Amino acid sequence: MTTTDPSLAVVTGAAGGIGASLAVELRGRGYRTFLADVDAEALARVAARTGGTAVVTDVADPDAVEALAARAGAASLVCLNAGVLGADLGAPWEVGPEDWKRVFDVNVGGVVNGLRAFVPRLLAADRPAHILVTASLAGLTVFPGGGAYGPSKHAVVAVVAHAAMALAGTPVTISMVCPALVASGMSTDGVAPASVAAEALDAVDAGTFAVFPPEWRAAVIGQVEEIASGRVPTPPVPG
């Protein structure tokens, strides 16, 4: 791979929710897309609707993500969006080992596998390229409940922040979108995934590192202040 294609994008978790909305929004912005997901049937529907190329991929599998990058490594925009909520949503000790493993394998592994597969190709191309990661508000503050999900998203935020530091001075940039509740396969409540996708891509264009619901900013800072002051954190409440 010697160059990147400025109108080619990849989206993981593209079969529904935010990922499908990214596929729609990217098409509207003139991109051709490679769309990846484990749900082959739903992925085929989104690909047919948006003109994208479906590549059935389990993002938890490094070899599968490497194969995706081998086909789509010329993409200049890589959206690492796939994620799972997990089945056990209780306190840490109430979550079974299989759930801890699967949630971390998909949510953290999916991002790490994506970075490992795509970043060396993008750096070798030495052209402007961007990686957009779907993290979560749950990666910036701690909510009661949620099982392994919040801890996995904290790891995602740390990976993205570290990657941003490591990529400084290169033509490759990375950012993240940290939504609160989004109405999708993962939640019946929340904002429309289309608005999250549009806002995330606008932020990529604007060079914004993190898209974050402003009504949660004081609560996120307040919880960090509690911990930094040596106190037990209290559940965050939007302002």
Ligand SMILES: NC(=O)c1ccc[n+]([C@@H]2O[C@H](COP(=O)([O-])OP(=O)(O)OC[C@H]3O[C@@H](n4cnc5c(N)ncnc54)[C@H](O)[C@@H]3O)[C@@H](O)[C@H]2O)c1
């Ligand atoms: N829905 C919310 O409230 C919310 C809030 C903040 C962040 N997020 C994050 O947004 C991202 C997208 O989720 P969504 O809300 O659109 O939910 P969703 O369930 O509608 O979409 C997730 C997609 O990821 C796919 N997927 C799951 N495991 C996969 C794997 N191993 N490999 C490839 N694809 C896989 C699913 O098949 C599905 O199409 C996730 O990372 C999620 O954590 C969601």
